[in-house]
Amino acid sequence: xxxxxxxxxxxxxxxxxxxxxxxxxxxxxxxxxxxxxxxxxxxxxxxxxxxxxxxxxxxxxxxxxxxxxxxxxxxxxxxxxxxxxxxxxxxxxxxxxxxxxxxxxxxxxxxxxxxxxxxxxxxxxxxxxxxxxxxxxxxxxxxxxxxxxxxxxxxxxxxxxxxxxxxxxxxxxxxxxxxxxxxxxxxxxxxxxxxxxxxxxxxxxxxxxxxx
Amino acid sequence: xxxxxxxxxxxxxxxxxxxxxxxxxxxxxxxxxxxxxxxxxxxxxxxxxxxxxxxxxxxxxxxxxxxxxxxxxxxxxxxxxxxxxxxxxxxxxxxxxxxxxxxxxxxxxxxxxxxxxxxxxxxxxxxxxxxxxxxxxxxxxxxxxxxxxxxxxxxxxxxxxxxxxxxxxxxxxxxxxxxxxxxxxxxxxxxxxxxxxxxxxxxxxxxxxxxxxxxxxxxxxxxxxxxxxxxxxxxxxxxxxxxxxxxxxxxxxxxxxxxxxxxxxxxxxxxxxxxxxxxxxxxxxxxxxxxxxxxxxxxxxxxxxxxxxxxxxxxxxxxxxxxxxxxxxxxxxxxxxxxxxxxxxxxxxxxxxxxxxxxxxxxxxxxxxxxxxxxxxxxxxxxxxxxxxxxxxxxxxxxxxxxxxxxxxxxxxxxxxxxxxxxxxxxxxxxxxxxxxxxxxxxxxxxxxxxxxxxxxxxxxxxxxxxxxxxxxxxxxxxxxxxxxxxxxxxxxxxx
Ligand code: SF4
Numbered sequence: 107x108x109x110x111x112x113x114x115x116x117x118x119x120x121x122x123x124x125x126x127x128x129x130x131x132x133x134x135x136x137x138x139x140x141x142x143x144x145x146x147x148x149x150x151x152x153x154x155x156x157x158x159x160x161x162x163x164x165x166x167x168x169x170x171x172x173x174x175x176x177x178x179x180x181x182x183x184x185x186x187x188x189x190x191x192x193x194x195x196x197x198x199x200x201x202x203x204x205x206x207x208x209x210x211x212x213x214x215x216x217x218x219x220x221x222x223x224x225x226x227x228x229x230x231x232x233x234x235x236x237x238x239x240x241x242x243x244x245x246x247x248x249x250x251x252x253x254x255x256x257x258x259x260x261x262x263x264x265x266x267x268x269x270x271x272x273x274x275x276x277x278x279x280x281x282x283x284x285x286x287x288x289x290x291x292x293x294x295x296x297x298x299x300x301x302x303x304x305x306x307x308x309x310x311x312x313x314x315x316x317x318x
Numbered sequence: 319x320x321x322x323x324x325x326x327x328x329x330x331x332x333x334x335x336x337x338x339x340x341x342x343x344x345x346x347x348x349x350x351x352x353x354x355x356x357x358x359x360x361x362x363x364x365x366x367x368x369x370x371x372x373x374x375x376x377x378x379x380x381x382x383x384x385x386x387x388x389x390x391x392x393x394x395x396x397x398x399x400x401x402x403x404x405x406x407x408x409x410x411x412x413x414x415x416x417x418x419x420x421x422x423x424x425x426x427x428x429x430x431x432x433x434x435x436x437x438x439x440x441x442x443x444x445x446x447x448x449x450x451x452x453x454x455x456x457x458x459x460x461x462x463x464x465x466x467x468x469x470x471x472x473x474x475x476x477x478x479x480x481x482x483x484x485x486x487x488x489x490x491x492x493x494x495x496x497x498x499x500x501x502x503x504x505x506x507x508x509x510x511x512x513x514x515x516x517x518x519x520x521x522x523x524x525x526x527x528x529x530x531x532x533x534x535x536x537x538x539x540x541x542x543x544x545x546x547x548x549x550x551x552x553x554x555x556x557x558x559x560x561x562x563x564x565x566x567x568x569x570x571x572x573x574x575x576x577x578x579x580x581x582x583x584x585x586x587x588x589x590x591x592x593x594x595x596x597x598x599x600x601x602x603x604x605x606x607x608x609x610x611x612x613x614x615x616x617x618x619x620x621x622x623x624x625x626x627x628x629x630x631x632x633x634x635x636x637x638x639x640x641x642x643x644x645x646x647x648x649x650x651x652x653x654x655x656x657x658x659x660x661x662x663x664x665x666x667x668x669x670x671x672x673x674x675x676x677x678x679x680x681x682x683x684x685x686x687x688x689x690x691x692x693x694x695x696x697x698x699x700x701x702x703x704x705x706x707x708x709x710x711x712x713x714x715x716x717x718x719x720x721x722x723x724x725x726x727x728x729x730x731x732x733x734x735x736x737x738x739x740x741x742x743x744x745x746x747x748x749x750x751x752x753x754x755x756x757x758x759x760x761x762x763x764x765x766x767x768x769x770x771x772x773x774x775x776x777x778x779x780x781x782x783x784x785x786x787x788x789x790x791x792x793x794x795x796x797x798x799x800x801x802x803x804x805x806x807x808x809x810x811x812x813x814x
Contacts, residue, residue, distance in 0.1 A: 109424040112582065115637035116405040123643070125406070128399040134388035134594070141384070156607065212621045216538050216572065236608035249622040250571040250613075254564065255538070272608075273593035281556045281589045282418075284622045287596075287612035292564040295604055296477035296493060297522040298500040299371045304526030305476050306537060307564025307611060 138235065138270035149234045153268045154315060156237025160290025161301070162311040169318045172262070176226060177201040179260055179312055185223035189214060189256060191248030194226065198262065210252055219251060224258035225308075230285075232268040233275045237290070239263055239313065240275060242283040250284055259308040261288070265317045348671055348701040365489065365497045365668050372659040375605025376715065383601065393598045394719040396591045397650035400583070401640065407552040407585045408631065414555025418617020420627035425458075431632045432463040435544060435577055438628050439469055442575050444542050446470045450559075450566045451478045452546025453491045453653060454579050454632060457678045460544065471544075472536040474565025476529035483510035489669035491679055492603060492655040497668055500525060526563075543569035543624075544577045548652065549595060550629070553588040556616045557629070560599060560609035567613055576624035582631050583640075583649040595652060598717035602654035635691030644728045648686045650718040657682040657712035657722060663705055672702070682712035686725045694733045703729035 117124060143149045150166075157164045167175045176198055180188065185205055192209040199207055208214055208222065219225075228246030229239040239261050241247045246262075253259050269275050279285055292307030303309040380386045400407055412422040423438075425431035435458075439447055447464065449455065449471050464471050473479055477495035481488050484506045488494030495503060500520040507514045507528055514528055545566055549558040557578055559566045570576055586595065592614075600606045618627045640646045658664045658681035664672075672680035672688070679687045685702045694700040703726050712722040 107424075108426045108430060111426050112424050112631070112633045112637070113405050113408065115426075115633065116408070116582070116640065119637045119641035119646075120402065120404065121641075123402055126402045128395050128402060130392055130395040130399060130591075130594075131388070132392055132594075134385040134392055134597075139384065159607075160610070220534075220538060233608070238608050243622050250567065251622075254567050254571055272597050276590060276593040276596070281551065281554045281614060282616050284619060285612075285614040286567065287608065288610070289606070289608040290610050292562070293610045294476055294522075294526055294563040296475060296495060296563070297480075297503055297525045299368055299493075299496070300522055302522040302526050304523070305530045305533070305563040305565065306474060306568050 134273075135271060136273045143234065143270060149270050150265050150268055150315060150317065152270075153232060153234035153237060153263075154313075156234065157239075157290070157313050158237075160237050160293075160311075161303070162237075162290045162313055164313045164315065166315045166317060169316055172198055172314065172316055173201040175314055176260065176262070177203070177205070179314075180205050180224065180226075183223065183258065185258070187222050188224045188226060189219060189222045189252060190226050191246055191252060194228070194246045198226065210248055212249055214252075216251065216255060219255035222256050224260060225252050225256040226260045226262070227253055228262050228264075229267060230283075231275050231278050232263045233270075233272060233287075234268055235271050238275070239288050240279060241286045241288065242279060244283065250286060253286065253288070254307055257308050258310045258312070259288075259291075260312045260314065262314045262316060265315060268315075348698065348705045360502075361489075361497045361668060362666065364499045364502075366665055368493075368496045369659040369665045372605065376602060376656055376659065377605075379601040379605040379607065382607075383597070386601075389594055389597055390717055390719055392594045393652075393717055394650065396586060396594055397652070397718045398647075400586050401646060401649055403587075404582065404585070404640065407587055408582060410552040411550055411555060411585050412631075414552065415550075415617060415627070415629050416555075418555045418627075420555065420617045420629055423628060423630045425630055425632045425634070427634050428458040428632075431458040431579060431630055431634070432460060434630050435460060435579065436463055436467045436469070438575070438577050439464065439542055439544075440467065442542050442626075444469075446472070446536070446540065447542040447544055448472050448474055448537055448540040448565075448569055448573065449543065450474050450545040450561070450569055451488075451494070452579070453678050454546045454581055455544060456488070456491075457581075457634065458579065458632065460579070472533060472540075474533060474537060474568060475563065476526055479511070479529055479533070480506050483507070487670060489680075490655065490658060491653070491669070537565070537568045538572065540568075540573045542575045542577070543573040544579065545569045547578050547580060548584070548599065549592070550580055550585050551587075551589050551592065552585050554616055556589065556614050558592060558596075558612065558614045560596070560612045562604070562610045564611060567611055570613055570615055570623055574624065575626040575628070577628045577630065579630045579632060581636055582633055583636050583651075599652055599654055602652075602656040602715070602717040635693075638693065639687070639690035642690060642728075645686065645690045645725055647720050648683070648690060648722075648725060650720050651679075651683050651687070652718055653679075654717055655681070655683075656715045656717065660711040660715050662707055662709060662711075667705075672705070682706065682722045682726075683720075686720075686722055686729060689729050689733070694729070694736050700733045700736070703733060 143152045154164045187206045189208045189210050192211040230242040230244055231240045291303050291309050291311040293301045294305055415422050423434045425434055451473055461471055480503045481494045489497035500522050503525055504520040511532055518528055547557045547559045600609045615623050618625055639649055661681050664681040669680035672684040685705050689699045689702050692699045706726050708723045710723050
């Protein structure tokens, strides 16, 4: 059987070196250092700057302005119909006049997802140093297809969800959940080495940072 | 600048270690293939410009990370840790994937991997699949095998699409169409892509939209997907895939069945190791702080992701590389392709020259990977370790600190050894011994390199070295080399 054959070759190849313990020096930065961000406000500012670098739109709002900002963002795009995870906090869409929101509990058809004008979700964590939002399918995030098929993704990030570095995010996230790390809109370097939007994921990403 | 010629005469034989796709012809050795590539000046220009852009992006992204050297050292250690207990990690991975509802398959060689994947696709009863091409799926010649089995494959990547429509092979294992500029891709799309808008311009944005429109229906309705992944985490059974365009997300989100083909070396011990590799890979590969998308998934999911997950673990010569105490470091490779964009030989010849040598991985990593996994009995494989100027730039940028020049020298020695039975002791043996000695120590290496630079400049005419004298003539045969810069990269680097 090939399983045995491959494992046997691995063992034979390693010989005496097999099982040698290698110590992994982890003296890279686990948190942001002073130059990058000293205070909490710096972390949030760094996140916004880095998200914008990916050519995503980023806006800061107070908690009380969230519903109007979500509505304004959708009106600006003339969105008629959007999809949201069915556990999205009701308040986020409270001002949504003239826009129909489909609540998805895992049953909305792909063809419908392809036809809607966008999707609104929250996130599980965000990383300042890389300008990344991470979705894990948990509360207010929905299943993966929801943030993949529609062409526009509006993602709400609470300031306290933003960590400084990748190590902090990895420590916070659960690998048994379906994780999607999103750093800007879908982009390809394939066609001339300029980062252009596309090809398959949402070509537009808008991030709202909620500061309480 | 010291280098041995390729021993002659060289029989054209196929690599003995498998990996040959059905019906593939004998492979020309590097020098022959490179000469053809060198003749295509348009391609050389695009490639040179692209490599300069990639170098710039990588440099900026790594300079920004103040802890870059610490990350590289940690990355090296994580990969060595993976490799030195590879058997244990593979068994742990198998257990974790199985516990999470997936199935693990083992393939000793490319033919077996093809058989497994074709069998899995057949079992679904579908005749269409979508695929994110990866170095591993290319290595096993999967597309041809699927086509042979009557399965229709749609690629998700725009560059893969362009390369296939143009009837070419990829020139670069991360950016397959990097040798073609947007105007050429536009022409290919217009000529060969059904439904391409007739007013298509060469704006990359429009090209991306055209590819999207062409592929969208297939992707949204696919039931079976085949992909590679960057890493497999043993501890949790998690598969990790960074990407730019979302084609991978399509594959692991919508179809019911997902088949993931991985090299056995791609396993890493624990989830926490991702905090290192997910920083090293995007900055090295495309000069991004993070790839636009990184997806991770563990096993199957009723609602979110594949309901049926198959992981195919491929050896195909990797254990042969693992057996070499020096050469095994090549298996640390995380496929960032940074060594390609700094390589003067790659930049001038392009990936096709290496591909013709039997290699999927091109550039410096290809030159150390292919001879080790396929053996050096074939002329093409034996010539690859000589496809280098040993300038050292590749080793200096590698995010997992693979000493590529050191391994190249080591493999040159092995090639020479393998041909020792020949009656007259080849002169390159003496050269290699001297070179290995000189390379063994930085204090000896740099003066030696400087000396080489001095006489190479003397030989050059108009900044080009066309042919070196004597036994080194063979080496310049396909290498219309620029004269080396006055200061070798290594020296300049240290003097910064
Ligand atoms: S050898 Fe190093 S630099 Fe080259 S592709 Fe592999 S990881 Fe990247």
